[in-house]
């Protein structure tokens with residue numbers, strides 16, 4: 001069953017964290033004069049309208065990207081990210097929000113390659129059309145968890161794998177581990193970026209423990225922005241677990257997270273964590 005549509009959530013606080021970190025990782029990859037691949041195992045639709053009915057059902061972007069786009073004191077990392085979002089809005093408004101495939105596409109160089117997986121039939125169609133005739137990009141209608149291993153190692157022997165499942169089905173947590181283990185055993189040099197939600201029941205904690213067991217070179221960046229709702233549910237925040245992170249990423253994100261928490265906080269105890 002594929003009930004999840006990212007169009008309802010585009011530009012929310014989780015997207016802000018995941019897309020600005022992803023952009024920084026790719027900027028770092030670009031410093032070396034050797035091509036690389038990016039594999040986005042759960043790509044979504046690629047581009048979202050913030051004026052659509054979907055986006056305005058809960059208007060999550062208002063507590064996300066919209067809290068940044070009018071700021072004139074953005075630290076450099078967030079200025080890079082907001083500039084990328086702005087470049088997607090050629091009419092000068094803020095009506096479009098780029099999903100991870102578009103963030104990646106705008107960050108890679110001419111010799112780099114992008115491989116995208118999406119299972120939802122409608123989002124796959126939108127994504128496919130969005131990158132129609134783009135020779136750097138290939139879009140697959142398939143299971144990103146299961147398909148990852150077949151692309152590793154990539155011909156260039158440099159790659160970033162971005163894994164951003166919906167986690168609406170509990171088995172996603174286990175599938176992340178299995179897919180990562182398979183990928184990592186074939187290509188231990190890759191940079192693996194795993195997004196996870198922070199829910200009050202703490203489902204992510206066991207998954208993080210298993211991911212940590214895979215490698216000594218890891219970085220975990222998380223942000224908690226809100227309290228659980230009256231029933232004890234809701235996404236309180238989110239995080240990114242990175243294997244083989246660029247060595248500067250920890251310091252870079254340490255310099256920006258206090259500002260980001262301040263902007264995205266929905267309650268006084270909002271906080272962030274960065275751990276190896």
Ligand SMILES: C[S@@+](CC[C@H](N)C(=O)[O-])C[C@H]1O[C@@H](n2cnc3c(N)ncnc32)[C@H](O)[C@@H]1O
Pocket residue numbers: 002004005006018041042043044045046098099100101117118119120123142143144145164165166
């Ligand atoms: C959180 S959204 C992705 C958002 C996107 N990465 C971004 O940052 O803009 C998760 C996507 O994964 C898709 N999906 C769910 N299970 C999948 C699977 N096993 N393989 C590939 N895509 C899947 C969903 O249809 C949904 O579009």
